[in-house]
Amino acid sequence: MKYTEEHEWLRVEGDLVVVGITEHAATQLGDVVFVELPDTGTEVAAGDEAVVIESVKAASDILAPVAGEIVAVNAALADNPGLVNEDPTGAAWFFKMKIADLGILDGFMDEAAYKALVE
Amino acid sequence: MAGFGPVLRCRHEPAKMGGGMTDLKRTVLHDLHIELGARMVPFAGYEMPVQYPMGVLKEHLHTRSAAGLFDVSHMGQVILRPLSGRLEDAAAAFETLMPVDVQGVKPGRQRYGLLTAQDGGIMDDLMFANRGDHLFVVVNAACKEDDIAHLRAHLTGACVVEELTDRALIALQGPAAEAALEALAPGAAAMRFMDVATLDWDGAALWVSRSGYTGEDGFEISVPEDRAEAFARALLAQEMVAPIGLGARDSLRLEAGLCLYGHDIDRGTSPVEGALSWAIQKPRRAGGAREGGFPGAARILTELAEGPARLRVGLLPEGRAPMREGVALFAATEGGEAIGHVTSGGFGPSLEAPVAMGYLPAGFCTKDTVVYGDVRGRRLPVRVTDMPFRPATYKR
Structure with a gap:
């Protein structure tokens, strides 16, 4: 991750x-009451607003963390936005992207670096 | 410290919560809030709890099902004491500043009031009580300095205007509020909605009113500052009482259809536009015993007779997307200029749906009229409805 x-x-899942x-x-954020997801097929640049x-x-x-195409969104969040509080790192994923080069992810923080950021 | 850093990218700062945490005043319950794990934010010049570890949603629901304790000590507490010693003189003087029947409020009773400006705009909304030999007034925190200067400028011939700085103010709201207060200060249960009384708690004089800002039965309690923390602890020691922050206070009052000054009403809105005509009693209206004689009477009496050009209405967005303050309202799904805007809005935890209020032209204010709110570039349907959004549970 x-x-x-x-x-x-x-998180990488296949390609x-x-x-x-x-x-x-x-x-x-506190109790999440609404999630607005992008349309699948949307092409986004890094830093574009992807979800409200x-x-x-x-x-x-x-924000979209990297450039790519949104190929799937988690429709369950529209009906049950509280999932974001219940299981943020599991059931409450927002979208899946196809990106040009998975190697770009190496530039992001690992878990230890992120923990250092928030603590 | 957790709780203050930016998280994701915030589109909409909660109302009046911007600014730093320096040079802020603290209420006498500050240390208790910290001990209870509150997240503190700047609000109207004070450092105030926006939420406790329970979180806004559960705090809201707890208040509706049990009892919530709110620190509202930032609000202004003012006494108007008649120079003549006769309360009716103070009442008559206060009526020169409000389109409200002050003289008709009997000892031991409280009423909602509005300070109006010469152009008919609202300077503040407030609660005032007849406490026998004086009027006790509670005004909004953000307006209190201006209000007190205004009262002094206009009432000095008739009253001493005394700001109380040695009393805290605690609200206790919800269906279990009566039992929780009665257990400490016998006499609370015998009060009815908008009664005021002085009750004894362990030698401290509590100035209690049966009222609040949540749509629930409950009390607002002015308590000597040196006893306030002990009193709050005694209330919180009861299982049904939980501390509630400003976040839930806002969603509770929104569901109750109650105005937030500076947002839903302000200097640019008249009482009639603000759907507060109910606060202007018969004696102050055309043909009444004390018709007019308040700032802005010409406009306000005309609007009462002819109807206002625009009106504050309840709004129910039809989808799940909240419509927050500032959302522009349109007559159609495409084209045209905005016809109004949302002044307060969010998610109503008890309604499990978004709720809002805002201003619309007179022709659009009939119940079930559908207009369209611009949410992030899309016009979503929103239905005009009556307020409150859920019935109040006052003990009348």
């Missing part, structure tokens, strides 16, 4: 990258 400074986790938010981010997530308190953006 790799991590971004925006508190996303990135795809799965993206979600960390336990730390979910806790800080609303907690009781506020709306936040989740």
Whole structure:
């Protein structure tokens, strides 16, 4: 698992990258009540807004960590946004991306570096 | 320290919570909030708890099912004491600043009031009580300095305007509030909605009103500052009472259809536009015994007679997406100028759905009219509805 400074986790699954938010981010956001997912087939650049997530308190953006094509989204979150709080690193993944070169993930933080960031 | 760093990228800072944590005032319950694990934020010049470890959603639901304790000591507590010694003189003077029947409020009763400006805009909303030989007024934290200056400028011939700085203010709200307060201060249970009384707790004089800002039955309790922490601990020691932060306070009042000053009403909105005509009693209206005679009377009486050009209404977004403050409202799914905007909005935990309020032109304010809110570039349907969004549970 790799991590971004925006508190996303990135997991490689075959030739795809799965993206979600960390336990730390979910806790800080508070109770999530709405998730707006992108359309599959969307081409995004690194830093594009990919997902809008609303907690009781506020709306936040989740940015595409790398450039690529959104090939799958987690439809379960539309009906059950609370999953983000219950299982942020498992059932509450947001989207899967096809990217040009998985090697780009080497540039992101590993778990130890991310832990150092949030502690 | 956890809790203050940026998380993801925030689109919408919660209302009035921006700014640093320096030069902020603290209430007398500050250390207790920290001990209880509160996340503190700047609010109206004070460092205040936005939530406790329970979280906003559960705090909201706990208040609706049991009892919530809120520190509202940042609010202004003011006494108007008649120079003549006759309360009716203070009441008559206060009526020159509000379109409200002050003289008709009997001893031991409280009423909602509005300070109006010469152009009919709202300077603040408040609660005032007849406590026998004086009026006790509670005003919004963000407005209190201006309010007190305004009261002093206009009432000095009739009243001493005394700001209380040695009393904390605690709200206890929810269906278990009555039992929790009665256990400490007998007499609470005998009060009804908008009654005020002085109750004794362990030698401390509690100034209690049966009212609040959640749509629930409950109390607001002014307590001497040197006893406030012990009193709060005694309430929290009861199993049904949990501490509740500003986050849930906002979602609770939103579901109750109650205005937040500076957002839903302000200097640019009149009481009639703000759907607060109910707060203008008959004696102050056209044909009443004390018609007019308050700032902005010309506009406000005209709007009462002819209807306002726009009105604050309840809004129920039809999907799951919350519509927050600032969302523009349109008459159609495409084209045209915005016809209004959302002034407060979010997710209603008890309704399990988004709720909002905002202003629309008179022709769009009928219940079940559908308008469209621009959420991130898409116009989503939202239905006009009556407020409160859920019935209040006051003990009348």
